[in-house]
Amino acid sequence: MDNRNRDRGTIKWTSLMLPEHVEMIKNLWKEDERVEKGIIDEQKAAEVDFLLQRAWKDDLTVKARVHNGFDYEDVILKLKQLNKTERRVNAINWKTKEPYSFRLDDLADLAIL
Known part of the structure; x- marks a missing residue:
């Protein structure tokens, strides 16, 4: 189906x-345009694990690339808790100051700011 025809109603009422x-x-x-979650290799997983441990112990702010179900989003976080048994990370969103939680399996990349 042509993209113009699908969006015709939206264009009509946009003004x-x-x-x-x-x-x-x-x-x-x-x-509607979902991005599949990729699989990271062992070396990248080890690097992300090291950065997570360092950021948590030294109370550093990190920029995490997390798969949110349909796309990747970059979030600036302050780590609050690492739960290795449940494989979850609990943090606080740096911009909104709201709690943010995600599974370790959804973490694609991590950088310390």
């Missing part, structure tokens, strides 16, 4: 929408 609504609709269309 009457608030910018927030337009952004929400763009995000809704973006959700």
Whole structure:
């Protein structure tokens, strides 16, 4: 199906929408384009594990690339807890100051800021 025909209704009403609504609709269309979660190799996993341990022990801020179910998102975090038995990371989002939690399997990349 042609992309122009699918989006015709949205184009028709865009001039009457608030910018927030337009952004929400763009995000809704973006959700349809799912990105598969990749598998990281052992060397990268060891590097990420080392950086996680260092950031947690030294209370450092990190930039994590996390797969959120349909796409990758880059989040700046302050680590709060590493739970290796449940393979989860509990952190605080640096920008919004809200709790953020994700599985270690969803972590694609990590960098210390």
